[in-house]
Amino acid sequence: xxxxRQRCWDFLPTHGTAIASQLLLIRPRALTTPExxxxxxxxxxxxxxxxxSFNPAIFHPEWxxxxxxxxxxxxxxxxxRTVSPEATQVTFLDLKLDVFPDRFMLYTADSSRAxxxxxxxxxxxxxxxxxxxxxxxxxNVIDFDLNDEAYWHKIGHTLxxxxxxxxxxxxxxxxxxxxxxxxxxxxFPGDINVTVSPSRHSRMRHGISISSNFHYPVPxxxxxxxxxxxxxxxxxxxxxxxxDQARKVAYQIFEKIQKDPS
Amino acid sequence: xxxxxxxxxxxxQEESISASSRPYVKTSVDVLAAxxxxxxxxxxxxxxxxxxxxxxxxxxPRVFRASEVPKHRFTLLQKWDGCVLEADDATxxxxxxxxxxxxxTQQAVFxxxxxxPEEESLVTPGAPFVWTIGYRHRPNRERVSxxxxxxxxTWSAEELKNAAEKGKELxxxxxxx
Numbered sequence: 001x002x003x004x005r006q007r008c009w010d011f012l013p014t015h016g017t018a019i020a021s022q023l024l025l026i027r028p029r030a031l032t033t034p035e036x037x038x039x040x041x042x043x044x045x046x047x048x049x050x051x052x053s054f055n056p057a058i059f060h061p062e063w064x065x066x067x068x069x070x071x072x073x074x075x076x077x078x079x080x081r082t083v084s085p086e087a088t089q090v091t092f093l094d095l096k097l098d099v100f101p102d103r104f105m106l107y108t109a110d111s112s113r114a115x116x117x118x119x120x121x122x123x124x125x126x127x128x129x130x131x132x133x134x135x136x137x138x139x140n141v142i143d144f145d146l147n148d149e150a151y152w153h154k155i156g157h158t159l160x161x162x163x164x165x166x167x168x169x170x171x172x173x174x175x176x177x178x179x180x181x182x183x184x185x186x187x188f189p190g191d192i193n194v195t196v197s198p199s200r201h202s203r204m205r206h207g208i209s210i211s212s213n214f215h216y217p218v219p220x221x222x223x224x225x226x227x228x229x230x231x232x233x234x235x236x237x238x239x240x241x242x243x244d245q246a247r248k249v250a251y252q253i254f255e256k257i258q259k260d261p262s
Numbered sequence: 263x264x265x266x267x268x269x270x271x272x273x274x275q276e277e278s279i280s281a282s283s284r285p286y287v288k289t290s291v292d293v294l295a296a297x298x299x300x301x302x303x304x305x306x307x308x309x310x311x312x313x314x315x316x317x318x319x320x321x322x323p324r325v326f327r328a329s330e331v332p333k334h335r336f337t338l339l340q341k342w343d344g345c346v347l348e349a350d351d352a353t354x355x356x357x358x359x360x361x362x363x364x365x366x367t368q369q370a371v372f373x374x375x376x377x378x379p380e381e382e383s384l385v386t387p388g389a390p391f392v393w394t395i396g397y398r399h400r401p402n403r404e405r406v407s408x409x410x411x412x413x414x415x416t417w418s419a420e421e422l423k424n425a426a427e428k429g430k431e432l433x434x435x436x437x438x439x
Contacts, residue, residue: 043335047269069413071380094334107269110336112394112408119413126415137267193268215267232415240361 038251041142043201044111046243048121048235049103052133052226056088056099064092069123095120118239125231133228134218138235138242141211142250145204151259152198152206158257159196188234190216194249210253212245214238335399336406342368342393344409349374349385358393376409384411 061078064070070078070092078092088099094110095117104124108117125131146152156175160166166173175197182192192214199207216234218226342358347369349355358368374382384391390412398406417425432438 040337040339042337044338045269049267049269051267071378073378073380105269110334110398111338112336112396112398112406112410115392115412116410123413123415126418135267137269139267139269141269211269213268 039144039254041247041250042145042204042207043109043143043199045107045109045139045141046111046114046117047105047107047137047139048117049105049137049139050121050133050231051103051135052131052228054099054101054104054131055085056101057083057085059083059088059090059097059099061090061092064120067123067127069120069127114243118235122232122235125228125235129229131228132226133231134220134226136216136218136231136234138214138216138238139211140243140246141209142246143199143201143204143207143209144250145199145201145207147206148259149206152208154260155208155253155257156198159253184214184216184238188216188230188238190214192245194245196249196253208250208253210246210250212242212249214242214245337397337399338394339397340395344391344393346385346387346389346391348387354385356391372409376407377411381409381411384413390414 060083061070061075061080064078065072065075074092078090081089081091083090086101088097090097093116094108094113096107098105098107106117106121108114125133146155153174159178160175162173178196180194180196182194184190184192192212194213195209195211197209197211199209201207201209216231216238218228218230220226341361343361344356344358347355347357351374353371353373355369355371358370360367374385377385392410392412393407394410395407396405397403
């Protein structure tokens with residue numbers, strides 16, 4: 001497979017301009033490498049959650065159009081489930097928006113929409129600069145179909161050993177959810193919460209799900225008002241690390257916990 | 263729970279919160295229907311001119327069903343961060359950077375036919391975009407190549423002022439004249 005990829009590169013000019021369709025032939029390492037340590041996830045979900053004070057009623061597709069956040073066709077094709085002062089749920093493209101008085105969430109199960117999701121949140125923050133927002137989470141959930149029951153159990157038993165406690169008090173104990181919290185330092189200090197669990201996708205019977213939550217409690221001024229303006233640089237600065245986090249954990253698991261030779 | 267910024271997935275909220283602490287929303291609704299699973303569906307179809315304050319208020323779980331979430335799974339093969347270098351009536355040339363660093367920077371020509379009419383107006387030198395290649399599963403797997411032109415907020419006057427000040431500080435720090 002490696003050889004095949006190199007051949008694809010051969011006809012690309014080292015210097016100069018390629019026709020875009022030639023680049024389509026590139027097969028990235030994530031798919032050409034058979035080892036789990038670099039495998040592309042079989043499924044990926046991305047969501048941004050804001051905690052604060054919102055007016056759900058304004059988040060109608062028409063508002064997004066007037067604010068030039070959505071294009072005409074995108075706003076026209078949006079599906080409005082509910083728009084009210086208490087709750088709003090709208091879907092556009094492959095994004096789902098839920099807004100409640102204390103919570104704003106934009107979600108997609110289509111990772112090709114990641115930047116679109118980011119842009120929409122940045123634009124909402126830009127248009128509503130005085131909205132008090134106390135916390136922001138960048139969430140990423142990736143799933144791998146291991147398709148190997150023994151390996152699936154091995155990962156669970158290694159991450160959550162059963163011998164010391166669980167075998168004596170439970171019958172057939174299994175790891176359902178493991179949450180590990182870490183600290184994020186730097187310009188935007190906060191928590192990193194990583195969850196490992198069996199995949200929720202019914203078609204991935206022996207799948208593993210890894211989710212990361214980059215939680216950022218927005219600093220407050222002395223009078224208790226959150227410095228919401230920090231969210232834009234936070235989302236720009238931490239976006240890529242946040243979306244890389246779950247992959248890092250997954251590849252570490254696959255590297256440290258190897259399949260038993262058959 | 264209110265300060266959690268976790269993503270709540272399929273029914274997760276209902277499972278993890280006891281009935282007594284489950285967040286409820288008070289609202290005056292026009293239609294209240296019971297879903298098969300026991301949750302309430304609140305539908306508001308109010309005439310905006312009605313200002314009657316005597317409408318009965320009801321309580322209901324404010325959790326939407328997970329089945330409404332669009333689930334077009336996407337397997338990402340490759341993502342390029344692009345920047346338009348030059349454009350003509352039929353094509354545009356862009357510099358492409360692989361965010362993961364697996365491939366060297368490339369320069370490529372794209373046909374404008376790849377874009378929707380709305381997105382075509384965004385093609386100007388310097389415009390950032392993302393080129394995503396992967397498999398979309400809905401439900402059959404199809405190979406997809408999609409271009410998305412970033413729609414980032416414009417710089418505010420304050421941001422420009424701050425950037426200019428930082429630039430000045432940097433220039434003086436290194437003795438630039």
